[in-house]
Amino acid sequence: MNWKMILKNLGMIVTIEGGLMLLPTVCALCYREWFVALMFLATAAVAAAAGTTVVLLTRKGDDVIFAKEGFVITALAWVLMGVIGAVPFLLTGDITSPADAFFETVSGLTTTGASILRDVTAMSRGCQFWRSFTHWIGGMGVLVLMMALVSDASGRSIHIMRAEMPGPVVDKIVPRVRDTAKILYLIYIALTAAETVFLLAGGMNLFESLIHSFGTAGTGGFSVRSESIGAYSPYIVWVVTVFMLLFGVNFNLYFLLLIKKFRAAFGSEELKVYFGIVGVSVAVITANTLKIAGNFSDALRNAAFQVASIATTTGYATTDFNLWPGLSKMILLLLMFVGGCAGSTAGGLKVARVAILVKSARRELAKLLHPRSVSSVRFEKKPLGDPVRFSVTNYFALYALLLAGTLVLIAGEPFDLETNISAAVACFNNVGPGFSAVGPMGNYADYGVFAKIVLSAAMLLGRLEIYPLVLTFMPSTWTKK
Numbered sequence: 001m002n003w004k005m006i007l008k009n010l011g012m013i014v015t016i017e018g019g020l021m022l023l024p025t026v027c028a029l030c031y032r033e034w035f036v037a038l039m040f041l042a043t044a045a046v047a048a049a050a051g052t053t054v055v056l057l058t059r060k061g062d063d064v065i066f067a068k069e070g071f072v073i074t075a076l077a078w079v080l081m082g083v084i085g086a087v088p089f090l091l092t093g094d095i096t097s098p099a100d101a102f103f104e105t106v107s108g109l110t111t112t113g114a115s116i117l118r119d120v121t122a123m124s125r126g127c128q129f130w131r132s133f134t135h136w137i138g139g140m141g142v143l144v145l146m147m148a149l150v151s152d153a154s155g156r157s158i159h160i161m162r163a164e165m166p167g168p169v170v171d172k173i174v175p176r177v178r179d180t181a182k183i184l185y186l187i188y189i190a191l192t193a194a195e196t197v198f199l200l201a202g203g204m205n206l207f208e209s210l211i212h213s214f215g216t217a218g219t220g221g222f223s224v225r226s227e228s229i230g231a232y233s234p235y236i237v238w239v240v241t242v243f244m245l246l247f248g249v250n251f252n253l254y255f256l257l258l259i260k261k262f263r264a265a266f267g268s269e270e271l272k273v274y275f276g277i278v279g280v281s282v283a284v285i286t287a288n289t290l291k292i293a294g295n296f297s298d299a300l301r302n303a304a305f306q307v308a309s310i311a312t313t314t315g316y317a318t319t320d321f322n323l324w325p326g327l328s329k330m331i332l333l334l335l336m337f338v339g340g341c342a343g344s345t346a347g348g349l350k351v352a353r354v355a356i357l358v359k360s361a362r363r364e365l366a367k368l369l370h371p372r373s374v375s376s377v378r379f380e381k382k383p384l385g386d387p388v389r390f391s392v393t394n395y396f397a398l399y400a401l402l403l404a405g406t407l408v409l410i411a412g413e414p415f416d417l418e419t420n421i422s423a424a425v426a427c428f429n430n431v432g433p434g435f436s437a438v439g440p441m442g443n444y445a446d447y448g449v450f451a452k453i454v455l456s457a458a459m460l461l462g463r464l465e466i467y468p469l470v471l472t473f474m475p476s477t478w479t480k481k
Helices: 003-020 022-030 034-057 067-092 098-109 125-140 142-149 158-164 177-201 206-217 234-247 251-258 262-266 269-288 296-311 326-338 351-369 386-409 417-428 449-463 467-472
Strands: none
Touching: 003 022, 003 034, 003 067, 003 125, 022 034, 022 125, 034 067, 034 125, 067 098, 067 125, 067 449, 067 467, 098 125, 098 449, 125 177, 125 206, 142 177, 177 206, 177 234, 177 251, 206 234, 234 296, 251 262, 269 296, 269 326, 269 351, 296 326, 326 351, 326 417, 351 386, 386 417, 386 449, 417 449, 449 467
16 A cells, blocks of 8 residues: 555545635635634635645655555545545534534535525525535545546556546546646636536625525535525525436536537437436426425426436435426435446436346346346447446446445434434435425424434545445455555
8 A cells, every 4th residue: 555645545545634724714704703704714725734744754755656655545545635624614603513613514415405404594604605515525526626636756646546446437528637627627627617607697696696506516505594495586595407307418428519519419328318317307296296285397397406406416405306296206215226327426326227137137037037148238329248238237336235225224213203214315316305304495404413424424425436435445455565
């Protein structure tokens, strides 16, 4: 294990996180929250100093990163970021419990959007900004940001990108990893800026436009209103709906559009399945909730928004879907599992994995009827080899096992089964709101300290897609062979 390289990367991450805390510091100063600004500035200074010191002490050493180091760096970086990011909440007094502060920060960084806050409007503007900005940081990944800023000396940084970026397969879209990271972040920034402009055009002020653009871009869902997006006009609702769906698309497709490969981008099988699932879900829920909404326009708007919000695992709300009929709630529950496209900021299993799983199951059923037949599973117009199919199947098995384990660990909490199941599913898939007590109008405040730690771990497992955290805590990872 290359300890010097691991510590060097962790030092750079801590330094970058310290630098990013200057933005909420400026926000606090703009609103004359002097104490809040001082707490953010102090945390930023200590983090930057500690991170820089570690980098300087480890600068001379082997820069090579292999897959093992990539997984360990990713897992430890995200846990460390959660701990450091929670400090301003505690110092300002906006959140008084360390477990609550860690839960809220991890929820932000993993773009889950689950919250322990009973009244978000009581929080200082500086902390509100930081809380939502963590969505934007975690959406694309702070390690990807690090690779965009720091030269790729090792040539092996693809191992870090593969460990952090969501989806069954991650590869470079241009030869150099650093250039790939830059392109991804430029697309990310451009889409965030575009949404901010559209929200400003709808009458939303700059602060709230930025907050909700961060939440949409990272598909996180933190808002500064207790009613979430339901507090705004139908125009705002439709703007957020469209951008949630856009951020649920594989970012590689946007790169293909930039280089004018329109046929390859729009011909993506995953893209077609993604919008197919969204379209069918919206149609069914609109018809199913028409009587509750009172008119077709409201039914369509609420259905489209909630489907986009849950499918992309954003977690914003315009209505209390706890009150919807059972069919609509079941569709939303299934969408929590599916999630968005691979290579997007959305959580869940990913559309690509679900499509491959369905095709693999259909192939196995066909072989039972026709044992001598020879067929292959094809995805994106290419035949998939057994290693890819087995990888997807194994991931699903591990996913189901860990999800069940999460549910068992929080089963002792004094909530009904619907609350606990939906809480485990919502946190593991980085959705945020669940049903019943943790629904869109509820929160996770009444869960105990142990349950909050378990659910925080579930959020990290879901965001990092299991392997980095599991492998980091396996003894064999640290054994020299």
